[in-house]
Amino acid sequence: MTSPRWKRIVFKPSGEALAGDSGQGLDGDTLAATAREIIAVRDMGVDVTVVVGGGNFWRGRQGAMTGMDATQSDHIGMLGTVMNALALQDALERAGQTTRVMSAIEMPRIAEPYIRRRAMRHLEKGRLVIFAAGTGNPYFTTDTTAALRAAEVGAEAVLKGTHSGVDGIYSADPRLEADAGKLTAVSHLEVLNRGLKVMDSTAITFCMDNRLPIIVFDV
Ligand code: UDP
Numbered sequence: 632m633t634s635p636r637w638k639r640i641v642f643k644p645s646g647e648a649l650a651g652d653s654g655q656g657l658d659g660d661t662l663a664a665t666a667r668e669i670i671a672v673r674d675m676g677v678d679v680t681v682v683v684g685g686g687n688f689w690r691g692r693q694g695a696m697t698g699m700d701a702t703q704s705d706h707i708g709m710l711g712t713v714m715n716a717l718a719l720q721d722a723l724e725r726a727g728q729t730t731r732v733m734s735a736i737e738m739p740r741i742a743e744p745y746i747r748r749r750a751m752r753h754l755e756k757g758r759l760v761i762f763a764a765g766t767g768n769p770y771f772t773t774d775t776t777a778a779l780r781a782a783e784v785g786a787e788a789v790l791k792g793t794h795s796g797v798d799g800i801y802s803a804d805p806r807l808e809a810d811a812g813k814l815t816a817v818s819h820l821e822v823l824n825r826g827l828k829v830m831d832s833t834a835i836t837f838c839m840d841n842r843l844p845i846i847v848f849d850v
Contacts, residue, residue, distance in 0.1 A: 685711030735767030
């Protein structure tokens, strides 16, 4: 059997990746399938941690929500990630995987507070850790959260699972531009310079500074 390339990773599924075809809310079959795949990776001897997005519940200040206070909107977004974390925890535990949800916004009745040393202890004990509520701060994304938690827990890569059918990094949005080319490997700096829409620039810069590779794939 080939040995895995990384010993510890952060998997960052978008919120929509946990929803069904509608892209909204949660889908039981999708959650169960995601849980099975996560466990299959763990069974290869990889410590998987998960940072969940929230876009299936909240898309921010769009449409009728234009004009909402930005911080207020981001608080709603972070709460959406907590719902996703709890749903994924349920799916993983039903599939036999012990997990802990750690929230950056304290809500001790439903999740542990995020404490790095405690997260490390969970990983040592073979528990799968799901990081919820983003960084706990408005004006950030869960992509940045994934990069931050990766650095904190010593993960060697961030695996960004998208939902849109775009299975990697392209020179332009392949859904809009027919001649968009797929880039099999590209440096962080090139992503920034070319304005490639992989992650927000805060997340890319953080990964660049901390030498974290980002792998983009369609879940
Ligand atoms: N969010 C935030 N701070 C964070 C992480 C997330 O305010 O540290 C909010 C923000 O409003 C964001 C939402 O939570 O839009 C959901 O996260 P994201 O958009 O990254 O989810 P995804 O698009 O991956 O589903």
